[in-house]
Amino acid sequence: MTTVREIQAKTLLSAAKTPDPWFGIKYTMNLYRGCQHRCIYCDSRSECYRIADFDGDALIKANAPDLLRAELRRKRVKGYVGTGSMNDPYMPLEREVGLTRRVLEILTEHAFPAHILTKSDLILRDAALLAELDRAAASSQSPGAVISFTITTADDDLARQLEPGAPSPSRRLAALEALAKLGLRTGVMLMPVLPYLEDNPEGVAEVVHRAAECGARHVVPGWGVTLRDRQREHFYRELDARFPGVRARYERSFGQRYHAAARNTPALEARFAELAARYGLLRAVAPYVAAVEQPGLLPS
Numbered sequence: 001m002t003t004v005r006e007i008q009a010k011t012l013l014s015a016a017k018t019p020d021p022w023f024g025i026k027y028t029m030n031l032y033r034g035c036q037h038r039c040i041y042c043d044s045r046s047e048c049y050r051i052a053d054f055d056g057d058a059l060i061k062a063n064a065p066d067l068l069r070a071e072l073r074r075k076r077v078k079g080y081v082g083t084g085s086m087n088d089p090y091m092p093l094e095r096e097v098g099l100t101r102r103v104l105e106i107l108t109e110h111a112f113p114a115h116i117l118t119k120s121d122l123i124l125r126d127a128a129l130l131a132e133l134d135r136a137a138a139s140s141q142s143p144g145a146v147i148s149f150t151i152t153t154a155d156d157d158l159a160r161q162l163e164p165g166a167p168s169p170s171r172r173l174a175a176l177e178a179l180a181k182l183g184l185r186t187g188v189m190l191m192p193v194l195p196y197l198e199d200n201p202e203g204v205a206e207v208v209h210r211a212a213e214c215g216a217r218h219v220v221p222g223w224g225v226t227l228r229d230r231q232r233e234h235f236y237r238e239l240d241a242r243f244p245g246v247r248a249r250y251e252r253s254f255g256q257r258y259h260a261a262a263r264n265t266p267a268l269e270a271r272f273a274e275l276a277a278r279y280g281l282l283r284a285v286a287p288y289v290a291a292v293e294q295p296g297l298l299p300s
Helices: 064-072 099-109 121-137 156-162 169-181 201-213 229-242 246-254 265-279
Strands: 003-007 013-015 025-029 057-061 080-083 114-118 145-150 185-190 218-221 224-226 259-261
Touching: 013 064, 064 099, 080 099, 099 121, 114 121, 121 145, 121 169, 145 169, 156 169, 169 185, 169 201, 185 201, 201 218, 201 265, 218 265, 229 246, 246 259
Parallel strands: 003 057, 025 080, 080 114, 114 145, 145 185, 185 218
Antiparallel strands: 013 025, 224 259
């Protein structure tokens, strides 16, 4: 059972010197702490993030809208504000709280672009708002809104074991298609690709094919999964419960290594590259390029 409570954050946006090479994100924003999707592999359980009970606590940054308004006024360079890296901005809690929606409204007011990463079709609630943001923040070279759905497998049954609190891949793909039909830039984060569970060319091909079929413009792959401290311990417990015998394979293959690489990565990469070329898919989201970048860019 999730315990929900509000907290007051000191800051909201974390800026990078240069945009992320995979996601094109310049500013990172997390509106919640903890997540209700309970993905068994999630790196955010790691000790370094200091979230005592990642699955049991959901902390709402209640002052996020006020912080965002204040911090946007000080930004002189526009770039994608990314959310969804540490938790899902459209976890079930968002349906009642509406914090992500309020933040999107503020980004729209300031014509500031966003890249949203999610595993939820709840994002369709905000489809009209995302289209408005896209129109407000788009430049001649960059869309104002980018939406990426994390899809690690197209198999709904397998996904139910790996991501027990998240909507199925089928629902995510349907949401991607609906947003793409509105003219929004959509894509898929094909990561992590879990060794011994998802690292086969047929599975990768199915994700890429279905993403392209639904209108994705990009698919960004990550061949493997991170493993460290509390994250590894939790993941291994879940493997024992859900996939008997797989944990032993991980321990033999990866020991205490930080990164567990997908098997046959060259073959996966070759198959992915072939399909990406066939469907005209990008494998990264380009950084936002503003029409003008100068002091006083945003309204006070």
